Amino acid sequence: MTHALSTNALSKTYSNGFEALKAVDLKVEKGDFFALLGSNGAGKTTAIGIICGLITPTSGSVEIDGLNQGKNINEVKRKIGLMPQEFNFNPHEPNIEILINQAGYFGINRKEATLRAEVLLKKVNLWDRRLEVPQSLSGGMKRRLMLARALMHNPEILILDEPTAGVDVEIRRSMWRFLKQLNQEGLTIILTTHYLEEAESMCRNIAILNEGEIVAQSSMKALLKKAKHQVLIFECVESLSNSIKIKNCECEVLDAHTLQVTLPESTTISAVITKLLLQNVSVANIRSAQNRLENLFLSLTSKDE
Ligand SMILES: Nc1ncnc2c1ncn2[C@@H]1O[C@H](COP(=O)(O)OP(=O)(O)OP(=O)(O)O)[C@@H](O)[C@H]1O
Ligand SMILES: [Mg+2]
Structure with a gap:
């Protein structure tokens, strides 16, 4: 063509x-x-x-x-x-x-x-x-x-x-x-x-x-x-403790009801929600912390690499 x-x-x-x-x-x-x-x-x-x-x-x-x-x-x-x-x-x-x-x-x-x-x-x-x-x-x-x-x-x-x-x-x-x-x-x-x-x-x-x-x-x-991971913000109903752990994910408690999770490609959002429920935390809202393309773009064009 x-x-x-x-x-x-x-x-x-x-x-x-x-x-x-x-x-x-x-x-x-x-x-x-x-x-x-x-x-x-x-x-x-x-x-x-x-x-x-x-x-x-x-x-x-x-x-x-x-x-x-x-x-x-x-x-x-x-x-x-x-x-x-x-x-x-x-x-x-x-x-x-x-x-x-x-x-x-x-x-x-x-x-x-x-x-x-x-x-x-x-x-x-x-x-x-x-x-x-x-x-x-x-x-x-x-x-x-x-x-x-x-x-x-x-x-x-x-x-x-x-x-x-x-x-x-x-x-x-x-x-x-x-x-x-x-x-x-x-x-x-x-x-x-x-x-x-x-x-x-x-x-x-x-x-x-x-x-x-x-x-x-x-x-x-x-x-x-190819974007290796995505970063999501979970707004949670219950107060969060600093001991939240999700296998393969990086968790950071931003404030009492806000959790930032870095997910590898292999982990689904629903798996994260389930793991949070098991720790008595229910999710009210999810949003993207960073744009995936933006992450990838930065990794491909970074002057330090
Ligand atoms: N007439 C010129 N003489 C010498 N260097 C030039 C000339 N025009 C552009 N350059 C250089 O070539 C490079 C590429 O410039 P270009 O304008 O194509 O970039 P760009 O990707 O469009 O950037 P931007 O996102 O800022 O618009 C720059 O380093 C610029 O300084
Ligand atoms: Mg230009």
């Missing part, structure tokens, strides 16, 4: 000698919702820049929908919609014009572009602000304007570099719903984010970059299976 995106031994050494990417092989299936994760400076934006034809790789190649990017740059650009990490619009151009002009670069006539701009501005809750200029928008609004702009030419692949950075909780949720809907309609989505909980709930496949190298690439499900 042809991949939506395939990079082959992609490397980038910047002119100051810094090696930002080291033989990166990324494979993204058509219709995927793919997360590219990595700490600050890991090389995510560099990789995206190369994929979109904005940065020249030092070596290696990129294929988009089976097309060699270097040889088919115009066709490839048409297939990709990019929402960059940094704001990059003319701050004095009216918002709706920014969208219409973007469509113009791809040969879409003004009438059609105006209709599409209306649909998208409404989708990202900026219709009321269409005649204003980006300068008068808040940071989160500018990000939404960039999302609408990325979609103006109906791309096959949407690439989002930290789409929800600085976007408030409510709008972030509505943005994710919108992205999920686009993905269900067949759009391939590739994104970077530092919100790992969101990556975990939204994305099917994932790659983790660390200092320019891929340290993990698999389905989210398979990757999470």
